[in-house]
Amino acid sequence: MQPKPPTDGDAASRIIVSGHQVDVGDALRAHATEQLEALGRKYFDKAEDATCTFSRTGKGGFGCTIRVHSGRGLYFDGEAEHAAAPGAFAQALEHVAKQLRRRKRELREDKPVNPTRDGVL
Template identity: 45%
Template sequence: MHVIVKGKQIDVGDALREHIEESLENGVSKYFDNAIDAQVTLSRNSHNFHTECSVHIGSGIDVTASADNADPYMSFDSALDRIEKQLRRYKRRLKSHHGKERFQAKLAFAAQSYVLAPEPEDEQPEAEAQDEWQPMIIAESSADIPDCSVGEAVMRMDLANLPAMMFHNSLTKGLNVVYRRPDGNIGWIDPKIEKTEKSA
């Protein structure tokens, strides 16, 4: 497994880097021996070290976790512990679904993901208010929309710690969205598009 360790405005020493690489390799291989790569980013926020950890274990499955601690080693170890818990839960789901092939989701199609700047809170001049506000794109990246079941989409969202996920429903063949509700439950949006006949 290829491991990338980065420090954001901090210097990651050789000892910490070696600890991260060895611990990740040992921790992930306990559950999956075909993980492709991992990335760990450490930064400093006020009095703590913040660790962002992401592991790509193949088949479009990404597992992410983060943690904070005053000690950089403890910060990473806590994030890795959360990664291992997610991998353990994922492997248990694979076994309960009678085999790994059930979660080998296909790529439905590729898409572009954008980050938009928020609408300014200040009142706009009257001349500008007449025109519709257009959000400014501040970041752009590629995104893969998987072809999978609702259960698999929820699992992927959970593993990646995402607030929502769009997917191509392998049963209905339509674009769906699952998301986390404020009450702790999972929401599922399944658009129903009614076809209307055009009048001659």
């Protein structure tokens, strides 16, 4: 199944949800797309692209790999395994969110005048 191309180049980013030897259902695909869009809106205007791949593990569970490209050569990766595919996705998404949160804090605290860092606030 081919991903839909963005309809509006300014507002939409490219999000690909696929399965590696796993059939990804419409509900899981919609949930993953919605969560990745929300993550993009929270930490930056929009991500250039995000890729989410589901696979089976050798233990009978599911693995999920997420890669978000936010531009300027910045890539954020998250990987997790769980007994259920939505659980694996949630854990991998949390790994990516943590990386984004830390990067945003690092950029914010790097400013020459930062009232929260200097204790002026």
